[in-house]
Amino acid sequence: MSAIAVDEELTRAAGSREAYEPSSPVAEFGASEPLRLDAGIDLAPFRIAYNTYGELNADKSNAILICHALTMDHYPASPSPTTGKPGWWSPLIGEGKPIDTTKFFVICSNVIGGCGGSTGPASLDAASGDPFGLNLPVITVRDMVRAQKMLVERFGIDTLFAVVGGSMGGMQVLEWTVSYPDKVFAAVPIATGARHSAQNIAFHEIGRQAVMADPEWHGGRYFQKGKRPTKGLAVARMTAHVTYLSEMALHRKFGRNLQDRDTFGYGFDADFQIESYLRHQGSTFVDRFDANSYLYLTRAMDYFDIAADFQGLLANAFQGSKTRFCLISFSSDWLFPTAESREIVHALNAAAASVSFVEVETDKGHDAFLLDEPDFYRAMDGFLSSAARARGLCE
Amino acid sequence: MSAIAVDEELTRAAGSREAYEPSSPVAEFGASEPLRLDAGIDLAPFRIAYNTYGELNADKSNAILICHALTMDHYPASPSPTTGKPGWWSPLIGEGKPIDTTKFFVICSNVIGGCGGSTGPASLDAASGDPFGLNLPVITVRDMVRAQKMLVERFGIDTLFAVVGGSMGGMQVLEWTVSYPDKVFAAVPIATGARHSAQNIAFHEIGRQAVMADPEWHGGRYFQKGKRPTKGLAVARMTAHVTYLSEMALHRKFGRNLQDRDTFGYGFDADFQIESYLRHQGSTFVDRFDANSYLYLTRAMDYFDIAADFQGLLANAFQGSKTRFCLISFSSDWLFPTAESREIVHALNAAAASVSFVEVETDKGHDAFLLDEPDFYRAMDGFLSSAARARGLCE
Known part of the structure; x- marks a missing residue:
């Protein structure tokens, strides 16, 4: 894929008969496997574009799902065919890196609603033959996570070792731990909040x-x-x-x-x-x-409010959670200030969940989760190594 | 004036021969009195729309110039003919109010470059007969203040008792004290900064x-x-x-x-x-x-940097100033945070100028300078009363 997916789909929409071939693997879900959306509509068919790094182990216990932010894609550790730039988390994911691909099997999928190859508003609506545009139902973070769950099941994975993501990716991490509490061993929500604020x-x-x-x-x-x-x-x-x-x-x-x-x-x-x-x-x-x-x-981010189904009580959302959490925030982030991570930490404490919390000192603002921040990398490394030992993935 | 000036000017531009009659007084400046702009161009003719409240005393020592913010007008204490709403500082200006019109003569003029009746991009360019549009030279805060100085001189006022304004109005206050240090007895820059920040x-x-x-x-x-x-x-x-x-x-x-x-x-x-x-x-x-x-x-606000002509040394801008300053900031203002007022206070201290400083506790952000803030009103009242005594305007 040398241009972005939407352009290729546009070509197709414009009449080309050439089959659309994205450069990454794609999981196709047909009429028998619809995606049940929060908007009350079953989306079918749909597809998820994804990439993987490393190898899934024999008992399928070493999978880490990476959830991407608003404008990112499913190329966290390999060059994006759209921009040609290195993966957006390439310092973090790879051999010997904090998310070590010699130990872990890393999956990253483009979110539903996005434009990197998964079904989104630029995708063709089978009913009309035209791109969906606003005919695609509104997607929520929970819808994104439901789709990711279906992809993870395709790999035969029952429980993810970890779910990791920043910003909108962090919302997906939180949603995973609340929607599928038994399916997430460890969770790292980064630079995120339990709900989108008025500002x-x-x-x-x-x-x-x-x-x-x-x-x-x-x-x-x-x-x-x-x-x-x-x-x-x-x-x-x-x-x-x-x-x-x-x-x-x-x-x-x-x-x-x-x-x-x-x-x-x-x-x-x-x-x-x-x-x-x-x-x-x-x-x-x-x-x-x-x-x-x-x-x-x-x-999707505006609609996100993880406590909404729990009478607004955040601690109730995490009640009984066995997941190990590591919250990470950045001191100069004013989009998702540290106070919002701290609120989640307090709720997890109230729910007697296992939680650690790191506020990284930096002047780089929200973007710090995508930038070179050694303290951030160390926190990720330490937490995942410890969780991997607890999971029996290494000595 | 029942519609905004630009609409009336549009009517005129569209061919109406009816004379343009704004509802407020207007000072006209002809070819013999051009406004020398920082852009290096003499603007002539030009005009300034203004309002006054109270009476100028015999020795012309009781005048307060109110400088308005970006989207405000010259109706701080009387209903705006554009919106029909009360003057934007009506709780602050009037009989018995902190800016007491039984004691003070209050002048407020629409800034050059604005659209409330003073010459701006919607005004007719005499050369073409069309509205200026982008043919009007770029205006600076110093240009606004130069025009105000010409207006004040029309009243025969040598020295203003006070110059008061918030946000872009505060920039004009600072510019007055630096451009015309001997012509300002007291200055109240509110919710402003010495320069516009990158953000x-x-x-x-x-x-x-x-x-x-x-x-x-x-x-x-x-x-x-x-x-x-x-x-x-x-x-x-x-x-x-x-x-x-x-x-x-x-x-x-x-x-x-x-x-x-x-x-x-x-x-x-x-x-x-x-x-x-x-x-x-x-x-x-x-x-x-x-x-x-x-x-x-x-x-104009972007270009504002009061220390630029003083090798970036803010204290040098105020060297030798005899003006009494009162800086006012609001604790939750993130557009012009308290730190920016404090920087000005430090510079005034370094220049051995007379300065007091009030940070008003409020959660209302930058807008607080236009909202009901009793501590702000009290600070204004106290400072102006004390300055008026020092000026011999009252016992």
């Missing part, structure tokens, strides 16, 4: 409004028009990107430095480096991400 | 990109096309509005409450109250504000 919903809504205000969005039917709402999606990305960084990091990296000039331009071009940087973030994002998927995945 | 520039740039991505913006020539970039401007306003509030206030006011429904809608309508609220903020803003003015005024 976070607000920033997502701004992004969605930016996309939907773009006349090239066409009510979600842009593929049929041969268009894409790139300007709106770029503004959405710029907005989100600021929330991923910290004020300190922005000050340190950019401050008020000017871009290729000594004095103000007295105009509306990018005078400041921070402006050029943001514009670049916006313009490169639209090449690798589908606008409708952005609507669906932000909506 | 604040980033949020402004997002807003500008949202406006400029709207195809109805037409490179700034939307009046000529009979259009307005309302969708882009609404997204810009939504983005800015989130930065004006605190996470705490959003949680307290909205949390995850749903709007007129018990369960999720599983769609992209406004499910959450915070979404409805933001959409409302966006859609009402476009009725009262000109999109090009939004570009110009955000740019």
Whole structure:
């Protein structure tokens, strides 16, 4: 796959008879195995694109599921065919790394609703032959996890050794431990929260409004028009990107430095480096991400509230849990501040669950979970090694 | 004036011969009195719309200049003809109020570059007969203050008793004390900073990109096309509005409450109250504000850096100042956090200037300077009363 999946699907939607062949393995689920969605609709057929690293052991007890964040994909440890860049967690996953592929079998699947090869709004709706667009039911984090469960069962895995993920990936980790408490030996929710806050919903809504205000969005039917709402999606990305960084990091990296000039331009071009940087973030994002998927995945995060089915009592969500938890937060993350991880830790304590907690000191903001943070890597290594011993995976 | 000035000007631009009559007084400056802009251009003719409250005393020593924020106008103490709402500082300005109009003569003018009646991008360019659009030179905070100085001189006022303002208004206050140190007896910069931070520039740039991505913006020539970039401007306003509030206030006011429904809608309508609220903020803003003015005024704030002409040494900017300062910040303001006011206080201390400082405890974020905050009102009252005694305005 040299272009992103949505483009290939667009080609197909536009009339090509060539079979769609993603570069990663894909699990297909037919009419007999529908995905039951929270929206009350059975989705069938559907498919999940995924990658694996390492080998599944004989008793299938060494599997780690990696859950990706909003704009990531199922290439955490191998180059993305979309961008050509190394896997987004390549310092963390591989031989001799904290998620050691000589010991563990690592699975990472593209989320349902995404645009990396799993069924999403850019996928063809068998009923119409057109891309789903907004005809795809709204997807929740629980739907993503239900689909992952079906994929994991295809491997004959009964219990995952660990589920690990940051941000929206961390929401999936929490959902796994609540929806399938007996199927997760260890869980590492990183830079996440038990629910999406009002401020976070607000920033997502701004992004969605930016996309939907773009006349090239066409009510979600842009593929049929041969268009894409790139300007709106770029503004959405710029907005989100600021929330991923910290004020300190922005000050340190950019401050008020000017871009290729000594004095103000007295105009509306990018005078400041921070402006050029943001514009670049916006313009490169639209090449690798589908606008409708952005609507669906932000909506999934907005809807996430793990305590909602437990009368809002977070501790009740974890009652009786045998999973070992390690919560990780980053001190300068203001999208999912440490207080939100701490609230989960308190609930786990109240539920008498096994939990450890690490707040990594860094000025890199929310994005720190994707950046070089040795303390983060050490925490992951220590926790997984200890859990692996408890699971009898090594001496 | 029942509609906003830009609409009346649009009518005029569209061919009406009717003279433009704003509802407030306007000071006209002709070719012999150009406004020298930082961009290196002389602007002439230009005009300043303003309002006054109270009476100027015989020796013209009781004048307080109120400087307004980005989206405000020159109606701080009387109903805005645009919105019909009470003046934006009406609890603060009036008979017996902290800015007591029985003692003080209050002047507030619409900033140059704005859209409330002073010359801005929606004003007619005498050269072309069309609205300026982007042909108006970029305006700085110093330009705004230069224009205010010319207005104040029209009243025959040599020295202002006080200059008071919040946010962009606070920047103007600081600029007055540095550009015209002998002309300001007392200064109250509120919820502001000595320079615009990288994060604040980033949020402004997002807003500008949202406006400029709207195809109805037409490179700034939307009046000529009979259009307005309302969708882009609404997204810009939504983005800015989130930065004006605190996470705490959003949680307290909205949390995850749903709007007129018990369960999720599983769609992209406004499910959450915070979404409805933001959409409302966006859609009402476009009725009262000109999109090009939004570009110009955000740019003015981005460019603001009071120490830039003093080798970046803030204390040098205030060297020898005889002005009495009172800095006011709000504890939950993350757009202009208390640390930024404190930096100014330290610089004033280093410059041996007279300074007091109040941090008001509140969860209302940056917007607190426009909201009912008794501690803020008391601080203003106490400082101005004391300064008035020192100035010999009362016993």
